[in-house]
Amino acid sequence: MLLLPIRLASLAPIAALAVTFAACGGGSSSGGTGSSGPALVSLDGSSTVFPLSEAVAEEFQKSNPNMRVTVGISGTGGGFQKFCRAEIDISDASRPISASEVEACGKAGVEYIELPVAYDGIAIATNPKADWADKITVAELKTLWAPDAQGKVKTWNQVRPAWPNREIHLFGAGVDSGTFDYFTEAITGKAKASRGDFTSSEDDNVLVQGISSDELALGFLPFAYYEENASRLKLVPVDDEKPDNGAGPIAPGAETIRNGTYQPLSRPIFIYVSRTAAERPEVQRFVEFYVKNADELAREVNYVGLGGAAYQLVADRFATRTGGSVFSGANTIGVTIDQLLSKERAR
């Protein structure tokens, strides 16, 4: 109580200053984006989508020097929060919008256009010295990562008797990431359902560092991070034991992700465009540029493009401003390009 007057007193000048500046700024500070000066397009969201959005933003600004694009990293969930508060124009998402986010956007009156832009895979990796780990099945991954494995499954031979009786050290993407949501949904059957006693980090380099320096480590991380560190990690092919989409263990790669045989650990990534923002010419131009160049730039940042035909459908979807989500609520585990295409066509 006693503290309050002085706190307010010391803050008041800052607040007053801010109001003064705001008044001086006049119209230019409306919405925080600034109508004077170069036009601004703001993106925020998934760290998985960031490399692609950043590449697109960089190329876009080379050809449009009078337009500015900013790309934030606050996770898919954090991105949607800002998106539904209309603080940003485009949300980067490594999973479809969730039911609660649909509701939040609906309440705020933010309508969105959902555009898949590429595919990303989740790689299972071990230390190069772990020569026994030549492949792993989805069932074995479930044994390892199920919530009830916590504190119980601690050694390699508990997963497969042939593996050594030594401790297993688990690494995985941080619990706020879309990668974690997707992995848990694909492996344990329920998003976010996982044991808690593994080393998790929102920074995928920490995982690379951890796995590459610990010969008893096994972890999951975005495929692009594996690609950049291929010499320090060993890729473990995954067998989903469903011969109809490729028999036996399959390693992730551009080909197996694109043709849908690396299952269930590959997924589409999205951008969600605010319909109000899409009215602005700079946003419209940026999104058109994004869809047009996504295939080539996705390859450059070690993601897998959807293929030309799919991008045409995505471009049409934006041109007609088709709102809503095809993927939300639907089970997107194991969605292939073909299924994606037919879903787009059905609309």
Added chain:
Amino acid sequence: MRKQADLLFHAVSLAALVIALVALAVLVFDIVADGGSRLSWQFLTNIASRHPEEAGVYHALMGSIWVILLTGALALPIGVAAAVYLEEYGTRSRLARFIELNIANLAAVPSIIYGLLGLGLFVRFLGMGQSVMAGASTLALLALPVVILSTREALRTVPSTIREGSYALGATKWQTIWNQVLPMALPGILTGLILSLSRAIGETAPLIAIGALTYIPFAPDGIWSKFTVLPIQIFNWVSRPQPEFKVNAAAGILVLLVLLVSMNAVAIVVRDRFQRRGRA
């Protein structure tokens, strides 16, 4: 025996100094070895890029300069005014003592807490968005306790005879503070400001909390512009998968170090000038 103890203490304190300096030297050497070759005019004038060899720090350097200047401009008047109140006007009250205790505690609050406060107060409530103004306001809050504490210390070093002399000549309290006390205390005040700004310029956590972790390929063009700063650009580079970006990060750290050292040098020169004037 007394002499030996004296010698021993001399040796221990010298060893402490050597340890501190060697650690710093090793750090600087390591960074120069990693990033020195990457430093070039092009590195200073290019903006962020996904190609490590094309990436530069221009946008982040300008962002840091904007933010730190504005932080100083906000923290100095508020901090000095608060300290003058505490030291010259309210010093005997129990309230003032209670406030003093709290300010001392505030100086030790983790910076991320200030970031969350900044997010709630400046970015959201006052609607500043992720602007230079919001970042500088947040860092100014972070710097304020140190500025207030060091200003109070500086005010205390002004001999009471000066104040009494001024009063004896008929000056009011305000005239005494403005014309006599503050000029004499200025070197100490500036030292406190330098220390707190040096801390603020390296801060990453509070700015990430207010949402400045962003690819922003342009330098700020005003206080309402979005911004990024050097520590965030370095953080961004370190967290990238390609090893080439680690070199960029080391070069970025060098730029930050040079900025910090030159900022301090300017402040020291200013301080010495005032000190000489004060004595004359």
